[in-house]
Amino acid sequence: MPGFEIFSDEERREVNDVLDTGVLFRYGFDAQRNGHWKAKTFEKEFAERVGVPYAHLCSSGTSALVIALAACGIGAGDEVIIPPFTFVASFESVMAVGAIPVFADIDETLCLDPKAVAKAVTERTKAVVPVHMCGAMAQIDALKQLCDEKGLMLVEDACQSVGATFKGQALGTFGKAGCYSFDAVKTITCGEGGGVVTPHEEIYQKIHQFADHGHDHVGNDRGLEGHPIIGLNFRISELNAAVGLAQLRKLDTILEIQRRNKTRIKEAMTGLPGVSFRHLPDPAGDSATFLSFFLPDEDQARECASQLAKAGVGGCPYWYDNNWHYIRSWDHLKNRVFPARQTLEMVNTAPDYANLSLDQSHKVMGRTISMQIMLGWTQQDVDSRIEKIRQVFGA
Numbered sequence: 584m585p586g587f588e589i590f591s592d593e594e595r596r597e598v599n600d601v602l603d604t605g606v607l608f609r610y611g612f613d614a615q616r617n618g619h620w621k622a623k624t625f626e627k628e629f630a631e632r633v634g635v636p637y638a639h640l641c642s643s644g645t646s647a648l649v650i651a652l653a654a655c656g657i658g659a660g661d662e663v664i665i666p667p668f669t670f671v672a673s674f675e676s677v678m679a680v681g682a683i684p685v686f687a688d689i690d691e692t693l694c695l696d697p698k699a700v701a702k703a704v705t706e707r708t709k710a711v712v713p714v715h716m717c718g719a720m721a722q723i724d725a726l727k728q729l730c731d732e733k734g735l736m737l738v739e740d741a742c743q744s745v746g747a748t749f750k751g752q753a754l755g756t757f758g759k760a761g762c763y764s765f766d767a768v769k770t771i772t773c774g775e776g777g778g779v780v781t782p783h784e785e786i787y788q789k790i791h792q793f794a795d796h797g798h799d800h801v802g803n804d805r806g807l808e809g810h811p812i813i814g815l816n817f818r819i820s821e822l823n824a825a826v827g828l829a830q831l832r833k834l835d836t837i838l839e840i841q842r843r844n845k846t847r848i849k850e851a852m853t854g855l856p857g858v859s860f861r862h863l864p865d866p867a868g869d870s871a872t873f874l875s876f877f878l879p880d881e882d883q884a885r886e887c888a889s890q891l892a893k894a895g896v897g898g899c900p901y902w903y904d905n906n907w908h909y910i911r912s913w914d915h916l917k918n919r920v921f922p923a924r925q926t927l928e929m930v931n932t933a934p935d936y937a938n939l940s941l942d943q944s945h946k947v948m949g950r951t952i953s954m955q956i957m958l959g960w961t962q963q964d965v966d967s968r969i970e971k972i973r974q975v976f977g978a
């Protein structure tokens with residue numbers, strides 16, 4: 584699952600290029616850098632890989648979301664629709680630009696239900712940010728159509744789904760902008776890092792400017808660059824970019840291993856009593872970081888998760904109880920524990936997060952178990968895992 588499983592000489596070589604020059608910074612120092620532009624090279628190769636003209640590498644997936652929202656013009660008082668099964672960065676990033684997170688239910692895709700999104704739209708809705716969870720796609724065609732019909736911005740959170748596609752098109756490339764994370768546990772990693780892509784030149788200009796104090800990046804003297812907009816610093820260092828560059832070149836290998844391992848386990852689990860699988864709108868495009876499956880109800884899912892753990896089948900999160908990824912445990916959000924005063928829009932018009940009705944999501948998540956698919960498994964590891972799973976189900 585995470586790229587760190589296969590760190591090797593390639594990562595070392597890229598990092599050493601940077602250390603040898605001493606230019607740890609992605610902008611400037613042209614003469615000293617000996618031709619090494621790790622962030623820029625990553626961006627060029629990543630844009631080609633996902634098939635969009637513009638990619639920008641930044642400090643994290645969370646900053647990628649903030650940058651994308653800001654560059655798309657999402658701001659104070661705008662409502663942004665997000666799912667309750669995601670990562671805390673979804674609501675953090677919306678709040679960071681002064682906008683208001685509005686939750687809509689997920690369905691058995693484990694991603695936003697387009698019907699629930701349609702119901703959540705108000706006259707203040709500005710954007711929808713579907714999250715392609717656990718390596719695979721939301722119903723991005725239906726969500727895109729809805730956004731087009733209602734005149735909403737579509738900004739994709741593909742942080743967990745780099746390399747995944749829907750009908751051959753990379754996740755993250757369907758809307759105005761798409762975001763990726765290259766943090767420590769993602770499919771490819773920079774250590775810490777994130778990326779934003781867009782097909783639109785004017786949005787790209789805002790993306791790279793906003794991520795670097797509003798610099799226009801024109802000319803070759805940073806001190807003389809203009810500032811067309813107010814920005815922040817979400818820059819990545821060349822060292823992190825160097826790691827990511829080596830990892831990006833391994834993405835196809837990573838996907839191949841994950842898909843092979845996942846297919847074997849999924850086939851072995853097909854037909855086990857009570858087990859059904861996450862609905863994948865395009866199974867061929869799954870990046871296969873996880874195998875997510877359902878039990879008939881919450882009690883059976885809890886029992887199964889605990890039996891799997893007891894049997895030594897590790898890496899099977901029960902998201903319903905998870906602190907990071909599911910709204911049930913987000914007491915800080917429900918109690919609105921902000922470090923500082925919030926905007927008037929947030930104070931006066933945000934939903935009561937402690938009392939949302941997300942029954943459809945709870946029903947799905949209560950039944951869901953996900954299994955991490957690791958890169959480092961040998962054939963024997965997979966065989967013995969399958970054997971243990973079969974024992975848990977008495978098969």
Ligand SMILES: *Cc1c(COP(=O)(O)O)cnc(C)c1O
Pocket residue numbers: 642643644645646669670672673714740742743764765766776777
């Ligand atoms: C990891 C993740 C992020 C944020 O990424 P960081 O690089 O850790 O900031 C955002 N959204 C989702 C769905 C994620 O899984």
